[in-house]
Amino acid sequence: MTIHDWHTGPYPGRVRIALAEKNLQSRVQFVSVDLWKGEHKKPEFLAKNYSGTLPVLELDDGTLIAECTAITEYLDALDGAPVLTGRTPREKGTIHMMSKRAELELLDAISVYFHHATPGLGPDVEIYQNAEWGFRQRDKALRGMAYFDGVLKKQPFIAGEFFSMADITVIGGLIFAGLVKLEVPAEYEALHAWYARMNERPSVKNRVTMSEPA
16 A cells, blocks of 8 residues: 655644554555645646545555545554444444544644645645635634533543544644644643643654655
């Protein structure tokens, strides 16, 4: 299998964490797609993923799977023992619900803020920007942080009692927040404590060094 990604990207980071949690690193080779050079918007990459987003999983038979949730589902099912996406219908439903909330309320909101209200990836890539929309999404992300802080006051992980894809999605959001210098407010103590625990997991700690450009 081949993963097309960028080593520091928050979305690629989600898949790298999933790979490590499933101990699949040795079965994957990485191909770097430089976001800062706009390589994800070039025709040769768009032929692999129409959306021009990272990461993309390319199977040995040429099948291309984009979107972090879809890739994580595939990886988690490879050994017939899913641990990230849920085993029971209840677990699956809860994990997917919370992961989607993390995307909408945190990760994607920060992405819009980055691309619209900051220099983003630079003028050659950021062809259109709407700063007002970007700042609204920043505020949405802060509300998302408040929501997940409330969740974590009641349970140890985002979707309940065990680590899952939902935790990985929130981790991706906080990675992105760090990159754009959007601080988690100090009063969100449960979220801070959870994130400190997550950063002790080898899958999170070593995600960037799993594969870096030469």
